[in-house]
Amino acid sequence: MPVLFKRSWSDRVVDGGIYALLSLFGLLTLFPLYYVVIVSFTPYTEVLRNGGFLLVPHKFTLDAFKVIFTSGVVPKALGVTVLVTVMGTALNLLVTTLLAYSLSKKFLPGRNVVLMGIVFTMLFSGGLIPTFLTVKMTGLMNTIWALIIPGLVSTFNMLVMKTYFEALPQEVEEAAKVDGCGDLATLVKIVLPLSMPIMATLGLFYGVTHWNAYFPGIMYLNDRSLYPLQVVLRNMIITPSVSQELSVPQTQLSALPPESIKMATVVVAILPVMVVYPFLQKYFIKGMLIGAVKG
Amino acid sequence: MSDSAAAASVRQGKRLKPRSGRRTFWRYRWLYLFMVPGIIYYLIYQYVPMLGLVVAFQDYNLLKGVTGSPWVGLDNFRTVFSSPDFPVLMKNTLLLSVYRIIFNMLPDLILALMLNEIRVRWFKKWVQTLTYGPHFLSWIIVYGLVYAFFAPGSGLVTTFMRDMGWSSVDVLTNSSVFRPMLILTEIWKSTGYGAIIYLAALANINQELYEAAAIDGAGRWRQLWNVTLPGVRDVFVLMLILRLGHILDAGFEQVYIFLNVRVYDVGDILDTWIFRRGIEQMQFSVPAAVGVFKSMIGLVLVLGANKIAKKLGGSGIW
Numbered sequence: 001m002p003v004l005f006k007r008s009w010s011d012r013v014v015d016g017g018i019y020a021l022l023s024l025f026g027l028l029t030l031f032p033l034y035y036v037v038i039v040s041f042t043p044y045t046e047v048l049r050n051g052g053f054l055l056v057p058h059k060f061t062l063d064a065f066k067v068i069f070t071s072g073v074v075p076k077a078l079g080v081t082v083l084v085t086v087m088g089t090a091l092n093l094l095v096t097t098l099l100a101y102s103l104s105k106k107f108l109p110g111r112n113v114v115l116m117g118i119v120f121t122m123l124f125s126g127g128l129i130p131t132f133l134t135v136k137m138t139g140l141m142n143t144i145w146a147l148i149i150p151g152l153v154s155t156f157n158m159l160v161m162k163t164y165f166e167a168l169p170q171e172v173e174e175a176a177k178v179d180g181c182g183d184l185a186t187l188v189k190i191v192l193p194l195s196m197p198i199m200a201t202l203g204l205f206y207g208v209t210h211w212n213a214y215f216p217g218i219m220y221l222n223d224r225s226l227y228p229l230q231v232v233l234r235n236m237i238i239t240p241s242v243s244q245e246l247s248v249p250q251t252q253l254s255a256l257p258p259e260s261i262k263m264a265t266v267v268v269a270i271l272p273v274m275v276v277y278p279f280l281q282k283y284f285i286k287g288m289l290i291g292a293v294k295g
Numbered sequence: 296m297s298d299s300a301a302a303a304s305v306r307q308g309k310r311l312k313p314r315s316g317r318r319t320f321w322r323y324r325w326l327y328l329f330m331v332p333g334i335i336y337y338l339i340y341q342y343v344p345m346l347g348l349v350v351a352f353q354d355y356n357l358l359k360g361v362t363g364s365p366w367v368g369l370d371n372f373r374t375v376f377s378s379p380d381f382p383v384l385m386k387n388t389l390l391l392s393v394y395r396i397i398f399n400m401l402p403d404l405i406l407a408l409m410l411n412e413i414r415v416r417w418f419k420k421w422v423q424t425l426t427y428g429p430h431f432l433s434w435i436i437v438y439g440l441v442y443a444f445f446a447p448g449s450g451l452v453t454t455f456m457r458d459m460g461w462s463s464v465d466v467l468t469n470s471s472v473f474r475p476m477l478i479l480t481e482i483w484k485s486t487g488y489g490a491i492i493y494l495a496a497l498a499n500i501n502q503e504l505y506e507a508a509a510i511d512g513a514g515r516w517r518q519l520w521n522v523t524l525p526g527v528r529d530v531f532v533l534m535l536i537l538r539l540g541h542i543l544d545a546g547f548e549q550v551y552i553f554l555n556v557r558v559y560d561v562g563d564i565l566d567t568w569i570f571r572r573g574i575e576q577m578q579f580s581v582p583a584a585v586g587v588f589k590s591m592i593g594l595v596l597v598l599g600a601n602k603i604a605k606k607l608g609g610s611g612i613w
Contacts, residue, residue, distance in 0.1 A: 099332070266439035
């Protein structure tokens with residue numbers, strides 16, 4: 001970014017300050033994550049000996065992870081969350097794509113009415129209680145569908161995708177039509193292959209939303225065996241008795257302090273996001289910008 | 296009409312001609328079919344709840360349902376507005392929202408402005424990668440991190456303070472630090488991501504403006520004031536409008552997750568109250584009345600703020 005001015009002494013000082021501040025902010029962002037990962041892999045006696053300060057670990061243990069993965073509660077919750085994330089994201093993308101594709105066709109009679117009806121939901125909503133009653137009424141309570149169906153389409157994501165489709169070269173689609181492709185074939189064979197960046201972006205957005213979802217779990221589920229990871233994690237953090245929360249006998253936890261187990265559970269929830277994020281990073285900024293321009 | 300536009304309309308010639316309704320429908324049957332699942336979703340899970348707001352005017356009973364419950368007019372609203380809780384909830388909600396507008400919007404912009412000054416590309420990329428990350432973590436995880444640092448007896452900061460012999464406040468259950476804690480964790484979580492939109496606006500500023508300003512003798516700060524800031528003004532106003540529309544929301548997810556009984560006096564907001572009363576205690580009508588109040592104010596504020604922004608010469612949302 002070529003700002004044009006003569007770089008005086010004071011400018012260099014300002015530049016140095018900016019670099020320092022940004023470095024500090026970057027490190028402050030990273031440190032808490034680094035810290036919980038370190039604590040979860042270090043024997044707790046070692047953590048205490050250093051008064052909690054433990055920048056470079058020199059002892060390594062998987063004890064905390066062994067306990068949570070043999071407990072039954074965390075693996076089950078992880079299973080529910082993975083299932084909801086995979087199935088939910090697939091359904092999100094399917095319904096969003098179909099809707100956005102049709103709405104991207106400006107010539108389609110009736111399109112504006114549907115579009116206005118959808119955008120209106122961004123300005124006004126029934127809110128928590130009526131939504132809860134609707135979910136109850138439609139029989140989703142206490143099923144895994146309650147974690148998927150009520151958030152099937154995100155209006156923001158749908159509009160981002162619609163904008164993306166509108167920007168695709170229409171000539172290619174027209175040519176496919178001339179060759180005898182129907183709308184479905186055009187969408188699947190022509191449009192989808194051109195739309196991988198937006199699919200990756202919105203897949204990330206939807207996937208992360210499912211992975212992180214907490215409120216649907218506590219609102220719509222009574223059956224503890226259906227609890228997703230975030231609900232179990234929250235219960236673990238605030239509970240004084242980890243063994244009860246994990247439903248394993250205290251004796252089995254042996255010398256493991258609750259703090260180690262709590263931190264290990266936090267790490268289990270963080271790691272998948274951290275692993276996926278760098279691969280999708282280059283896409284989501286673009287997606288975000290498309291949304292910002294039009295949304 | 297330009298040549299290319301004319302050519303385009305020839306290509307789409309059939310589509311531009313008015314047709315009888317049934318034939319048009321048949322011609323586009325697939326496109327209409329594609330919309331069906333989405334429209335059904337919006338009708339059931341967005342529009343039915345809007346109709347469901349009528350429970351705010353009823354003495355709603357789960358067993359009797361909307362059709363069987365007695366109508367009580369504005370009684371629920373009277374109950375809400377005359378309740379001693381209500382002023383406290385409003386104060387907490389508004390205060391928190393205003394804090395968020397000031398202390399969360401400005402860091403977004405400042406981070407973008409600082410990144411914009413960086414010319415070492417790998418450095419910029421690294422800072423961006425690091426700071427965007429926390430946006431994708433849940434508030435539960437952030438609460439877990441806060442717990443790792445501030446838990447009584449075991450947190451990193453708590454034990455450090457204790458070992459140094461300093462007073463140890465239990466940060467998690469202390470009214471005086473509850474709001475700053477919310478604001479600081481929000482800064483940690485979403486500043487990087489919030490900067491993206493401003494960075495986009497900054498990238499769109501015409502470079503010739505900077506050149507012209509430089510020729511006129513404008514230094515770094517003058518360029519910032521006269522070129523850079525006007526370049527992000529519209530986006531800033533847009534974000535402000537959106538936030539104003541959500542002023543009665545105040546970040547329900549985060550607040551609910553951080554909240555505990557000992558900080559209700561400063562941390563209980565409209566949404567957490569609705570959630571407790573409605574979902575946890577299964578009283579629907581009075582919380583729904585608060586919901587109606589919230590939705591109406593939100594709608595009025597967005598429309599109003601948009602109008603004002605347009606009057607002031609900005610572009611508004613639509």
